[in-house]
Amino acid sequence: MYECPNCGGNLKFDITSQQLACSFCDTHMRPYDVDKETDAVETDYFETTVFTCPQCGGEIFSGDNEAASFCSFCGASTILSSRISKEKRPQYIIPFKKTKEDCKKAYEKKMRFAFFVPDELKDAKHIESFRGIYMPYWTYQLSQNQHVTLNGKKSHRSGDYVITEHYHLTGDLNALYLGYSKDASANFYDNLSETLAPFDAKELVKFTPSYLSGFYADTADVEEDVYLEEVMGLAEENSFERICKEPKFKGYDVDSGKNKNNLRSKLGTVCRTTDRTMYPVWFLSYRNKDRVAYAAVNGQTGKVAVDLPIDMKKYMFTSLILAVIIFVLLNLFLTIKPTTLMMIGCLLALGSAALYAKELNDIYKKEHFIDDLGMQEKIADEESLYEEGNDKKKKNKKTFSVKDFLKKHWITMIWFMVVFGQLGIMFLYAMVVLVWPLILTGTVICGVIGIKKCKKTGDIRKTPGFIVSMIMVGIAVVIRLINPVSDSYYYLGAVLALVAVLFNMMDVISNYNRLVMRRLPQFDRKGGDDRA
Numbered sequence: 001m002y003e004c005p006n007c008g009g010n011l012k013f014d015i016t017s018q019q020l021a022c023s024f025c026d027t028h029m030r031p032y033d034v035d036k037e038t039d040a041v042e043t044d045y046f047e048t049t050v051f052t053c054p055q056c057g058g059e060i061f062s063g064d065n066e067a068a069s070f071c072s073f074c075g076a077s078t079i080l081s082s083r084i085s086k087e088k089r090p091q092y093i094i095p096f097k098k099t100k101e102d103c104k105k106a107y108e109k110k111m112r113f114a115f116f117v118p119d120e121l122k123d124a125k126h127i128e129s130f131r132g133i134y135m136p137y138w139t140y141q142l143s144q145n146q147h148v149t150l151n152g153k154k155s156h157r158s159g160d161y162v163i164t165e166h167y168h169l170t171g172d173l174n175a176l177y178l179g180y181s182k183d184a185s186a187n188f189y190d191n192l193s194e195t196l197a198p199f200d201a202k203e204l205v206k207f208t209p210s211y212l213s214g215f216y217a218d219t220a221d222v223e224e225d226v227y228l229e230e231v232m233g234l235a236e237e238n239s240f241e242r243i244c245k246e247p248k249f250k251g252y253d254v255d256s257g258k259n260k261n262n263l264r265s266k267l268g269t270v271c272r273t274t275d276r277t278m279y280p281v282w283f284l285s286y287r288n289k290d291r292v293a294y295a296a297v298n299g300q301t302g303k304v305a306v307d308l309p310i311d312m313k314k315y316m317f318t319s320l321i322l323a324v325i326i327f328v329l330l331n332l333f334l335t336i337k338p339t340t341l342m343m344i345g346c347l348l349a350l351g352s353a354a355l356y357a358k359e360l361n362d363i364y365k366k367e368h369f370i371d372d373l374g375m376q377e378k379i380a381d382e383e384s385l386y387e388e389g390n391d392k393k394k395k396n397k398k399t400f401s402v403k404d405f406l407k408k409h410w411i412t413m414i415w416f417m418v419v420f421g422q423l424g425i426m427f428l429y430a431m432v433v434l435v436w437p438l439i440l441t442g443t444v445i446c447g448v449i450g451i452k453k454c455k456k457t458g459d460i461r462k463t464p465g466f467i468v469s470m471i472m473v474g475i476a477v478v479i480r481l482i483n484p485v486s487d488s489y490y491y492l493g494a495v496l497a498l499v500a501v502l503f504n505m506m507d508v509i510s511n512y513n514r515l516v517m518r519r520l521p522q523f524d525r526k527g528g529d530d531r532a
């Protein structure tokens, strides 16, 4: 706690004046002027109050020791236990620029068009629990100072010949990258921090503990080298692009040497320093049974990132009304043959089954943190104790990029296109005959993949969507094969297909909240946990 020298009251950081302010006598002071003796000493650590959530084990620390009455990680409203502890001292901080009022306004604006969210998310009392938390980041300083030689090509046509000239393009590269930052807290999801980005590193100021007064901060638990590769790669791509845009190199086809190691040695990228920094984030959590949804507002720019769960009742009601309107309109303006109607129904069933299979895949990816480097590192550390490399190899596998694939395989692709073009024409003829078997095959494939994913993801026991659509589409195909005279069979087939759609969509929605909300965090895991 920082005491007011005038009246002894509690000094807190005031965003509007960017100074420490006393709420009793209106004294204002520079944060650097109130340092306690222990703060002023240049050590790697500083003293702070650490708050621990009894439910999830999540920890945040603060400059004050006032009781905290809820947990920002799991959303539990409970008194957090507190203790005095030492934390690693950051070098720099961006103090909050947006006040809580600014943050609430930005959030409300974002939520204005979110019709299907539970009412509580828009409730004034809930919004009041936005909490100012400093998030730990690694901020990298990279430089490239080197005489650079790149290969360039220039081609022109002369009669029947194409003449290619090869050049060495040389120059001195002097680049300094200051602001690359990556979140250093495994608790802070990468996808949230990426939506909140960018922070403007120009506003970083020297850290002193009194900046935290009146706010909280999250601890850094991701090592600095986790993101180093990625950040260096970004700097290299950026420099390379700029070099190519250099007016003197215009018209040359510059070859980077294709692989990244090559570019690195050519540009001479070096990481000069890595600083511990703190970035301001307004944070809100919403808990619903065993799920939690987060909203976060960038405390410097006011940018909003928010998980939007769906209120099932609201959604179903609106969809029903829309469906009735569309059905009435269709009937007024179009007459559809019963066979076509049944086919449309089956295609919809196939589409909804595919949608559901994709959703399950996304859930699997999200819950195993496939895209979250920081979190993966943390899990890998925990798992490496009792798990052999096999599974880890899978995790480290690079994600597939269409762009890279096309670059590498464009000749093969063209060859395939020609062949497939011809096949395609034959295929179109065949389609007329094959459409039904294809729909059936598609549905079965989606169903089998989906049911597998259901099992893999765990605790999703809802599979009726897939099974119902396989059965219903099967019946429709049988109807089509028998080719009865009476229209009523086709209408029956169409209705059955739509029932399948309904089942699939119910599964999709009930799992949707699982996709946008997050599992309750568990921080003090020791050894075997449910992720293993």
Ligand SMILES: [Zn+2]
Binding pocket: 004, 005, 006, 007, 008, 009, 022, 023, 024, 025, 026, 027
């Ligand atoms: Zn005072």
Ligand SMILES: [Zn+2]
Binding pocket: 053, 054, 055, 056, 057, 058, 071, 072, 073, 074, 075, 076
């Ligand atoms: Zn908690």
